[in-house]
Amino acid sequence: MGELGRTLHAWRDRVTPAQAGLPVGGRRRAPGLRREELAQLAGLSVDYVVRLEQGRAESPSVQVLSALARALRLSDAERNHLFVLAGEVEPSPGRVSAYIPPGVQRIVDQLEGAPLCVCDAAWTMITWNSLFAAMTGDPSRWHGRQRNIIYRHFTAPGDRIVQTPDQQREFRNAMVTDLRASLVRYPHDPELRALIEELRGYAEFARLWEQPVTGFHRSERKTIRHPEVGEFSIDCDVLAVPGNDLRIVVYTAAPGSDAAEKLRLLSVIGLQALT
DSSP, X not given: OOHHHHHHHHHHHHSOTTTTTOOOOSOOSSSSOOHHHHHHHHTOOHHHHHHHHTTOSOOOOHHHHHHHHHHTTOOHHXXXXXXXXXXXXXXXXXXXXXXXXXXXXXXXXXXXXXXXXXXXXXXXXXXXXXXXXXXXOOGGGOOGXXXXXXXXXXXXXXXXXXXXXXXXXXXXXXXXXXXXXXXXXXXXOHHHHHXXXXXXXXXXXXXXXXXXXXXXXOOEEEEEEETTTEEEEEEEEEEEETTXXXXXEEEXXXXXXXXXXXXXXXXXXXXXXXX
């Protein structure tokens, strides 16, 4: 086992299931996370986690390292150390980061009753809770740019969120405005540039990109058309994380409302269809 594997194992041992929002369940040989649990939290295969800890995996990618740092609740200094051990350059301020600070992760963990996701500066989903997956569709089935909200909106319309023409126009203007701002902050990020270049191949995005449109996110009501619990309206807010360029998209329902009852039902059935 190399230094990277030993360090990952030590960090895994110190994170309890409760801290990670997982059920404790059954007897454990060690107080920390099992490899299966770390794999689940990081979105990796168990075999890959085993190979990482045993020093048999070659050069984990920046995305994998960021996912491990998030799942292991690493501090900034520990995260940088992880990148060094893996032979990767430390995350540059000139690139869009997928890092979620421990404080932000705790906020996410404590809002389990509200569907939410966390996105980076390019609007790629980094993490989400189970209620968000149950309400909008499970993002773990998507890979690469399919997890980017802007990319999905322009290239694969027709998800469970129903927009009026006015909402669609305001949403598109706000997203294009965000991408412009991100390009200014991260002009040398190759992934961001590649995303924009690919989106410019779609007529509607290209039209908006070439025009001086501006838009901003506001609190609004959104209609969800769910295949199991039916249609309902819910409040949506976009919360910015200062200094981290993260966006937390949170959906909430008024107590006692039809939407609150639908969310309660979704929390029970999860990703399983009603039978």
